[in-house]
Amino acid sequence: MSAFARLAALVRAALARLQERGELPRDLSFDAVVVEPPRDPAHGEAATNAALLLAKPAGKPPMELARALAAALAREPEVVAARAAPPGFVNLDLDPDFWRAEIRAALEAGTDYGRLDLGRGRPVNVEYCSANPTGPLHVGHGRGTVVGDALANLLAHMGYRVTREYYVNDAGAQIEALARSVHLRYREALGEPIGSFPEGLYPGEYLVPVGRALAERYGDRYRTAPESEWLDLFGREAVAAMLARIREDLAALGVRHDVFTSERALVEAGKVEEALDFLKSKGLLYTGTLPAPKGKPIEDWEPVPQLLFKATAFGDDTDRPLKRSTGHWTYFAADIAYHLDKWRRGFDWMIDVWGADHAGYVKRLQAAVKAFSDGAATLDVRLCQLVNLLDGGKPLRMSKRAGRIVTLRDVVEEVGKDVFRFVMLTRKNDAPLDFDLVAVTEQSKDNPVFYVQYAHARICSVFRHAREQGFPTAREELVRAPLERLSDPAELALVRALALWPRCLEQAARHGEPHRLAFFLVDLAGLFHALWTKGKEHPELRFLVAEDRPLALARLALLAAVRTVIAAGLGIIGVQPVEELG
RNA sequence: GCGCCCGUAGCUCAGCAGGAUAGAGCACGGGAUUCCUAAUCCCGGGGUCACAGGUUCGAGUCCUGUCGGGCGCACCA
Structure with missing residues (x-):
């Protein structure tokens, strides 16, 4: 049990004793009782709000309860001081040994230190990246990818059975546009001048090799052929090529999905009809006409009757169309089928990581999930805000027209995957993030990646010196170190920070916020x-x-524990800790 | 017009499940290197937590409204 979990147990036990003595009513909920590290050191090393919460149900003044609780807690051997403080907190100071024990715990558990079986094997599906297979990944995709991957790592670490999934939007009009773009590149490869790309197609250079490969394979067989003969084939070929490229981009980031699900395969397997039949059987579909959207007027708006899903019955703002006037399914229809498919594969918890520009889509999909599962499945959506690319403080223009899109690969190759991953977690997901190509590789304390890596490298350096000087450094020896020799305030501050790691892990997992790990590591490194x-x-x-080897051994034990926590945290973020600075 | 997100120090941002006198970095001023990496650290000033109500013993945090910024808004993805 972690330090703060032990303290919480101590407080609950003390409250139970008060109940036995009749000083507290029996039927009280302690659920909201917490033990926290106070912000102000004057408030002790740990504080509980128990008396404040229980005062009303107990019918006693908070301070009176706080004093009773403090008296009960003061008898615990770990507790050096327990004070009631207005308006009703109980502040605790703990025996240094209480904190020092965490060093041994960290050494014994290694990178499992603080790990908790929160999930108990519960399956969770984390879908992230899911970029359209119409081009290479760009930096914006990179953020969602890192957030999703780190979140998946975190949940896996905490006992969930995580499936990392990528949804491939390989159906629909965009793929036809891709196919036409590739056909142009194909004709170009056959020596034909193609001029400029029509509006709506993909002019990027990355399709040139695809066109060339098709020219080599098929010769001029499809050069002048009608579209119907090649559209499907070229679409498939192009998607395969783009997906291969995306997988390489992901590999460069150290990301590996367990499952790639193809939209096209879902459609062709009839899963969309199946899903909609299912909703229909629940009476949730109807044909109707939506009112024109307010705001900016749409030129070619016509009121048309459409097949609609009763999303308003599940909290959405309007009902949502499932079929286009062309007769094709909407993206939403396929997405319902996809999420139903996930649910039928055994996931009653799904997390989707999207770009913030999809925010307007959240409610309708959550409504659909609620509808088909009768409320038994949960869909959480984490939205990632934009990444502003900077180069030495100056905005980097990403002009699509000039074909100068900055690809994720370019950036990762320039700064390294570890730097990229860490920096992506230096903001919470729903805040915009500046990414300065120069700043993130600077070796200074202003650069959080470097700052944390430097701490790790320094510890490794100490251990190199320790070995040269004949100090014991093996874990079996460090766990026997006389930890009571650690007594300087700076040492004990580091020990207490270390003891917060399990709490940080748990809260990051509960909130689904991997960035908290990055912030913790910066504090610990500090x-x-x-x-x-x-x-x-x-x-x-x-x-x-x-001249004092036992003391040195105790300090090495502390350093080893700190190094372990840094390595564990970086590991979940997906960053390799460095032993020396390059 | 509607929905979602955001508004915290001059700047960039944390703020832990509603806890106490709101924190860190940058910038600014001052200081530390016979030494395990000074690529670092220490000290200092700096705030109407956008605004107004409400809930609560207690609100930066929850609710309502206002203002400001971002994103989205049938048949695209």
């Missing part, structure tokens, strides 16, 4: 750097004290 520098001014605080 306390480590502070301790390090303190050793510069106070040589007695240096880690490798030759």
Whole structure:
């Protein structure tokens, strides 16, 4: 059990004793009782709000309850001081050994330290990236990809059975546009001048090799053939080529999905009809005419009767069309089928990571999931805001017209996958993020990736010196270190920060917010750097004290624990900790 | 017009499940290097948490409204 979980248990036990003595009513819920590290050190090392919460149901003044609780807690051997503080907090100071024990726990558990079986094997489907297979990934895709991948890692770490999934939108008008674009490149490869690309097609250079490959394979067989003869074939070929490219882009980021689901395959297998029949059987489909959307007027608006889903019955703002006037299914219809498919594969929890420009889509899909599962399945959507690419503080123009889109691959090759991944988690997902190609590779404390890696590298450096100087460094020896020798405030501050790791992990998982790990690591690294520098001014605080080997061993144990937590955190983020700075 | 997200120090952002006197970095001013990596650290000033109500013992956090910014809004994806 983690430090704060133990404290919470202590508080609950103390409350139970108060109940036994009749000082508290029996039928109380302790659910909202928390034990937290206070912001202000004057409020102790841990604080509980129990008395504030229970005062009303107990019919007693908060301070009176707080004093009773403090008295009960003061008897615990780990508790050095328990004070009631207005308006009714109980502040605790713990025996340093209570915190020091976390070092041993971290050493024994390694990167499993703080790991909790929150999920109990519950399956969760995390869908992320899911970029259309019409071109390479760009930087914006990269953010959602990293957020989704780190979230998947985090949930897997915490006991969920995670499936990482990519939905391939390989059907519809965009694929026809892709096929036509490739056909142009194909004709170009056969020596034909093609001029400029018509509006709506994909002029990017990345289709040139695809056209060339098709020219080699098929010669001029489809050069002047009617579209009906090649549209489907070229579409498939182009999607295959783009998907191969996207998989390479993902691999460069260290991302590997478990499942790629093809929209086209779903459609061809009749899953859309099946899904809609299912909703129909629940009485949730009807044919009707939607009112014209307000706001900017649409030129060619005509009121047409459409097949609609009763999304308003499940919290959406309007009912949603399922079939286009062309007779094709809407994207939404296919998406319902897709999510129903996920549900039937055993996922009653699904997380989709999307770009913020899809925000307007969230309610309708959640409505659909609620509808087909009768409320038994949950769809969470995490929206990622834009990434502003900068180059030395100046915005990098991503002009699509000039064909100068900055691909994810370009950026990852320039700054490295580890830097990219970490920086993508230095903001919460729903805040815009500046990504400066220069700043993220600078080796300075202003660069959080570097700052954390530097802490890890410094610890590794200490261990190299330790081995050279004949200090014991094996884990079996470090766990036996006399940890009570750690007594400097800077050391104990680092120990207490370390003890917060399990709590950080749990909360990050509960909230589905992997960026919290990145922030935690920056804080932990900061306390480590502070301790390090303190050793510069106070040589007695240096880690490798030759004349006092037990003390050195205790300090090495602390450093090993910090290194373990950094490595664990970086591991979930998907970053390789460095042992030396390059 | 409607929906979603955002509004916290001069700038960029945290703020943990509603907790106490709101934090960090940058920038600005001052300081630390016989030493395990100074690629770092320490000290200092700096705030009407957009605004107005409400719920609560307690609100940056929850609810309502207003203002400001971003995104989206039939038959695209």
